[in-house]
Each structure stands twice: as structure tokens, then as C-alpha cells.
Amino acid sequence: MLSREEKKRQTRKSLMDAALGLVGNGDNFSSISLREVAKNAGVVPTSFYRHFTDMEELGLNVVDDLGMLLRKLMRNTRQSGGYAESLTRSSIEVYTDFVCQHRNYFYFMCQCRTGGTLALRSAIRNEFKYFANELASDIRALPVMTEIDSQDLDMVSQLLVEFVFESTIDLLDLVDTSPTYQKEFIEQMVKKLRLIWLGAGKWRS
Amino acid sequence: MLSREEKKRQTRKSLMDAALGLVGNGDNFSSISLREVAKNAGVVPTSFYRHFTDMEELGLNVVDDLGMLLRKLMRNTRQSGGYAESLTRSSIEVYTDFVCQHRNYFYFMCQCRTGGTLALRSAIRNEFKYFANELASDIRALPVMTEIDSQDLDMVSQLLVEFVFESTIDLLDLVDTSPTYQKEFIEQMVKKLRLIWLGAGKWRS
DNA sequence: AATATTAGTGTACAAGTGTTGACTGAATCA
DNA sequence: TGATTCAGTCAACACTTGTACACTAATATT
The missing domain is CATH 1.10.10.60 (Homeodomain-like)
Incomplete structure (x- = not known):
């Protein structure tokens, strides 16, 4: 009962x-x-x-829920992963899998990030900030990132988080039309992220 | 009459x-x-x-219209600009000005890119492809980009176009709350784009 | 000058909208 | 056991929605 x-x-x-x-x-x-x-x-x-009280309030709660799920995912991945050379690839693989398993959530997030009410948009922006911070403290430990100053590290993290999220709508849309697209998407993303990573390695203020 | x-x-x-x-x-x-x-x-x-026939059809026409305006902007800028060292900064300045002068259009585009009907979303995706191609043929001429192969050049262009566009919603939102934000936005973008650019310069397949 | 075209009007309708207030009955608490 | 709380129901409201159809009057065509 x-x-x-x-x-x-x-x-x-x-x-x-x-x-x-x-x-x-x-x-x-x-x-x-x-x-x-x-x-x-x-x-x-x-x-x-x-x-x-509102559809908006419901929406804000959805944002919260997904935030929780993502944080859990992050914690688990961090434990099991270990930061090897192929960090980028494995991270993006985990992410794409997660997105495909929570399609509705991510359609929602993609929509509301640009098309929700102001409150909804800024709630989502805050989630981004959170993840960017997490990421920043993770990659700070990496050997490539020893020379970069703290502010620029934040900038790189932001760039990565924003870029990955913004590509999500394409993943969602194109996976629907062709199921093999997920692999292609991963390859494209890995390339792009490596490029950003390469830039970060050479970055000097 | x-x-x-x-x-x-x-x-x-x-x-x-x-x-x-x-x-x-x-x-x-x-x-x-x-x-x-x-x-x-x-x-x-x-x-x-x-x-x-539809609100959707209206929307598709709006996409077309803005596409035209942007192409015109691109042509004009290319003529007057000349590709100097400070290409990135001047480009992003032109873009942000244009966005602020066509706020409604860009709110619309940001919304529909993720929240429009499927037809609308793919219309917008096509516009992106067009601009990425334009950009690719522009930067091919640049001295930094002599060694990069054609496919990777496309990748870099895509990356740049997507990234700039996806940041637009933040520009729109935050300019509303604080009018000095436009300058800050430009600085942040220039940094991030330079970083990507740096990566592109070092890129080898 | 007579005719055909058509952008914009006016009316009407069935269907869906958010929100109200009073209600019911089972889980909770005293 | 008896009183209270409250998640979910029901009926009703004033309004907005997309769209069909017949109409008007000014322009374009013959």
C-alpha cells in the first residue's frame, strides 16, 4: 500500500x-x-x-531533475573513467548514450534554453555554469593544463560545455532520421573537441 | 498610388x-x-x-529573409574589411552589432533552431551550412590555413559558425539586463574564437 | 466600358484554453 | 474512534483558437 x-x-x-x-x-x-x-x-x-501553479513551474522542476541525473552521471563516470589519453572520446560517448536514453529531457532542454520563459532560460544557464565549474576543477589536474591561469581555464570549460550542449539538438534530430548517425556524430564531435583542446594546450593569455 | x-x-x-x-x-x-x-x-x-497557409510557412519565409540580410552583410563586410590580423575581432563586432539591430529576427532564429517544427529546424540548419561554406572558402585563402585539408577546413568552419550562433541567445538575453554586456560578450567571444583558431592552426589529420 | 480577379471583411462555429469553487472519500492524525 | 487533511473529481465560466463561407470593392484585364 x-x-x-x-x-x-x-x-x-x-x-x-x-x-x-x-x-x-x-x-x-x-x-x-x-x-x-x-x-x-x-x-x-x-x-x-x-x-x-504553472506550466513554467513544472518546467523548472524538469530542469532540476535532469540536473540531478546529470550530476549523478558525472560522479559515476569520474570514478570509473580515470583520466587517460582518450578522455575526450569516452566522455562524448557517455554523453551521447545518455542523451539518446533521455531523448525527451534533452529535447525539452534544447527547446527551453532558447525558447522557454526568462526564468527557465536562466535556470538552464545556471546548470551550465555548474557543469562548467565541475569540468574546470576536473581538467585543472590534467598535465596539459598546468600553465593556464584560472580565469582562462573557466573560459575553456565554458566553451566545452556550451559547445557540447548546443550540438545536442543535431544529435537528436539526425539520430531519428538515420540510426547510424550517432557514430558519425561522435566522430565529428571528437574531432571538434580535439581541436578546441589543442587550442587550449597552446593558449597563453 | x-x-x-x-x-x-x-x-x-x-x-x-x-x-x-x-x-x-x-x-x-x-x-x-x-x-x-x-x-x-x-x-x-x-x-x-x-x-x-500556416504559421509555419510564415516562419520559413522569415528564415529566408534573414538569410538574405545576412548574406548581404557578409558581402559588404568582405569588401570593406580586408583580411587583416584582427579579423576575428572585427567580424564578431560586426556580427554583434547586426544581432542587436535585428533582435527580433535572432530571437526567432534561436527559438526555432531548437523549438520550431522539423521543417523550420532543417531550414535553419541549411542556412548554417551555407554560411559555413562561405566561411570555408574565405579562410582557405588565409596564410595560417595552407596546410589543412579541405574536409577539416569544413569542420573548422562549421565549428565557428555553430559556436557563434549558439552564443547569440546569451547576447540577446544579457544585453537586455545590462547594456554594457555587449562589450564583455565581445571580449569573451574573441577569446574563445582565438582559442579555436589557435587549435585550427595546429591541426593535423 | 464591361468583365474578371482577388486582397481584405464579416459572421459563424465547433473545439480547446486557464481557472473558479464546491464536492468526495480515503489516508492521516488526535 | 472520531475529526481533519487534502489529492483528485466534477461542472461551469468566459475566452481564445483555427478555419469555412459568403461578401465587398478596388484593381487588373479584356
């Missing part, structure tokens, strides 16, 4: 999943109606208000 | 401008209604159909 609290959390999740499902089906988050979400969650429209 | 054809083109433009205006005001293109657009264009809803 489920406790009341637990049940509530369950329908709350249903609502978020419903919204994500619609986004994954091609709808734009900002044009999804509260009613449609409620319907797909198997709940009456007015019930929505027991969980969120 | 205006000819009928000319008058038609005028209201057609009004419709597109109305849509862009709404986008620039914070609405998401995919949640804008045909009726609202018609109203803001000073025309009755049903009149919309004399020009476009």
Missing part, C-alpha cells in the same frame, strides 16, 4: 513525464496546454494545481 | 513583422496564434490565408 505522500509524488511524476512525452513527440513545451498534460497523465485538469 | 501587388507585399511584411514583434516581446513563436499575428498586423484573421 502506498502512502498518500508517495502517491502524490507519483502523479507529480506522471505530470512531468506527460509533458516530456509531448515534447518528445514534437510539440513545443511553450505551446503545450496544462489540460493536455493532465489528460496524458491520466488526471483531471484541475488536479494539476495540486502540484504546480 | 500603390499597385495591388505592392500592397499585398506590404501587408505580407506586416504579418511577418507582427510575428517577429511578438517573439521579440517574449512570446515563443510556436505558441503564437495566427489571430494575434493578424491583429497586430492590423488585418482580419482570415486575411492571413491570402499570404500564408
Whole structure:
């Protein structure tokens, strides 16, 4: 038997999943109606208000959730990975797999990063900052990065995070049309990231 | 006195401008209604159909229009500029100015690149390809780029175009909150682009 | 001058929208 | 056991939505 609290959390999740499902089906988050979400969650429209005041609030919670998932992924990868030569390739492989396994989330993020409300956009920007910082402290330890100063290291991390995320929409779109594209995408990304990495190695303020 | 054809083109433009205006005001293109657009264009809803079958078709035409404007900008800049050492800085300055002078267009593009219909997204992707090609043939002539092979040159161009465009949403958002941000944005971009450029210079397949 | 074309109008309709307020019944607490 | 809390229901509201159809009047064509 489920406790009341637990049940509530369950329908709350249903609502978020419903919204994500619609986004994954091609709808734009900002044009999804509260009613449609409620319907797909198997709940009456007015019930929505027991969980969120707004579609925006729901969206902000989705951002949070994905943030958590990504942080967990990062922690796990860091432990198992070890920073070898092929860091770039393995990282991007982990990332693309993760994206493909959470397509709806990433469609949502890609959309809202540019098309959400201001609050939503800046929530996403904050997540980026977080990841850029994590990345910065990770790569600081690397031998290539001994000479670079702290501010420039932040800049490189930002560049990497932004660039990877911004390419995600292409991955999502093109994987749909041709399933072999994921490999091609990885090759392209590895090349581009190596190039950036190369630049970072030579960088002097 | 205006000819009928000319008058038609005028209201057609009004419709597109109305849509862009709404986008620039914070609405998401995919949640804008045909009726609202018609109203803001000073025309009755049903009149919309004399020009476009759809909001999507309107959107595709907006993409085209901006593509034209950008090509014109590119041609002019190429003539006047001359490819000196400070190519990167002057290019990014021209670009940011252009963005700030066409805010609505770029909000629209940023939104639709990730949140438009599939047709819209791929139309925008095509524009990118075009610009990447232009850029590739421009930088091929540069002394730094003599050793790089053609395919890798394309890769570098893509990287540059994508990266600049994807940063545009931050420029738009943050310029609104603090007007001095444009300068800071330029500095950040110049740094990042120099880094990429540095990598490109050292690049060997 | 008579005719055909067509951009823009006006009306109408069925369907969907967010949000309100009063309600029900089962889980929780006293 | 009896009282309370509250997630979910139901009905109703005022409004907005896309689109069909018949119409008008000014322009373009013959």
C-alpha cells in the first residue's frame, strides 16, 4: 500500500513525464496546454494545481531533475573513467548514450534554453555554469593544463560545455532520421573537441 | 498610388513583422496564434490565408529573409574589411552589432533552431551550412590555413559558425539586463574564437 | 466600358484554453 | 474512534483558437 505522500509524488511524476512525452513527440513545451498534460497523465485538469501553479513551474522542476541525473552521471563516470589519453572520446560517448536514453529531457532542454520563459532560460544557464565549474576543477589536474591561469581555464570549460550542449539538438534530430548517425556524430564531435583542446594546450593569455 | 501587388507585399511584411514583434516581446513563436499575428498586423484573421497557409510557412519565409540580410552583410563586410590580423575581432563586432539591430529576427532564429517544427529546424540548419561554406572558402585563402585539408577546413568552419550562433541567445538575453554586456560578450567571444583558431592552426589529420 | 480577379471583411462555429469553487472519500492524525 | 487533511473529481465560466463561407470593392484585364 502506498502512502498518500508517495502517491502524490507519483502523479507529480506522471505530470512531468506527460509533458516530456509531448515534447518528445514534437510539440513545443511553450505551446503545450496544462489540460493536455493532465489528460496524458491520466488526471483531471484541475488536479494539476495540486502540484504546480504553472506550466513554467513544472518546467523548472524538469530542469532540476535532469540536473540531478546529470550530476549523478558525472560522479559515476569520474570514478570509473580515470583520466587517460582518450578522455575526450569516452566522455562524448557517455554523453551521447545518455542523451539518446533521455531523448525527451534533452529535447525539452534544447527547446527551453532558447525558447522557454526568462526564468527557465536562466535556470538552464545556471546548470551550465555548474557543469562548467565541475569540468574546470576536473581538467585543472590534467598535465596539459598546468600553465593556464584560472580565469582562462573557466573560459575553456565554458566553451566545452556550451559547445557540447548546443550540438545536442543535431544529435537528436539526425539520430531519428538515420540510426547510424550517432557514430558519425561522435566522430565529428571528437574531432571538434580535439581541436578546441589543442587550442587550449597552446593558449597563453 | 500603390499597385495591388505592392500592397499585398506590404501587408505580407506586416504579418511577418507582427510575428517577429511578438517573439521579440517574449512570446515563443510556436505558441503564437495566427489571430494575434493578424491583429497586430492590423488585418482580419482570415486575411492571413491570402499570404500564408500556416504559421509555419510564415516562419520559413522569415528564415529566408534573414538569410538574405545576412548574406548581404557578409558581402559588404568582405569588401570593406580586408583580411587583416584582427579579423576575428572585427567580424564578431560586426556580427554583434547586426544581432542587436535585428533582435527580433535572432530571437526567432534561436527559438526555432531548437523549438520550431522539423521543417523550420532543417531550414535553419541549411542556412548554417551555407554560411559555413562561405566561411570555408574565405579562410582557405588565409596564410595560417595552407596546410589543412579541405574536409577539416569544413569542420573548422562549421565549428565557428555553430559556436557563434549558439552564443547569440546569451547576447540577446544579457544585453537586455545590462547594456554594457555587449562589450564583455565581445571580449569573451574573441577569446574563445582565438582559442579555436589557435587549435585550427595546429591541426593535423 | 464591361468583365474578371482577388486582397481584405464579416459572421459563424465547433473545439480547446486557464481557472473558479464546491464536492468526495480515503489516508492521516488526535 | 472520531475529526481533519487534502489529492483528485466534477461542472461551469468566459475566452481564445483555427478555419469555412459568403461578401465587398478596388484593381487588373479584356
